[in-house]
Amino acid sequence: MSSMTKVGVYTVEDLHAYREARRDWTVQLIDGELIVGPGPGIEHQDVLVELLVRLREAALPGQLPAGRARPLTHDRLESDFS
Structure with a gap:
């Protein structure tokens, strides 16, 4: 299981990797969880x-x-x- 599928244990490296993969989305790392939402319109x-x-x-x-x-x-x- 990769760290991208675990809940609450994400790292800054995971955040950067996810942002690279989803440039059209807003991705934040808060208390070990990735918060993902659509980019601003x-x-x-x-x-x-x-x-x-x-x-x-x-x-x-x-x-x-x-x-x-x-x-x-x-x-x-x-x-x-x-």
Whole structure:
């Protein structure tokens, strides 16, 4: 019996091997158990982008690391990703 079929005894190596085999799934190792679910869909990505834009807009000047990336704006998102 391989370690991939045992319950509750998975290792980090098992996690990496499973992730390599199932790149389209989200795989986590929690307390020795592999938690597997579908990868994020396009709706998830849309929400993530919107959240990042709003967080960046809400940040006060000087709170963002200098020189990291130019601020995200709605106009930039449309031009960069269209």
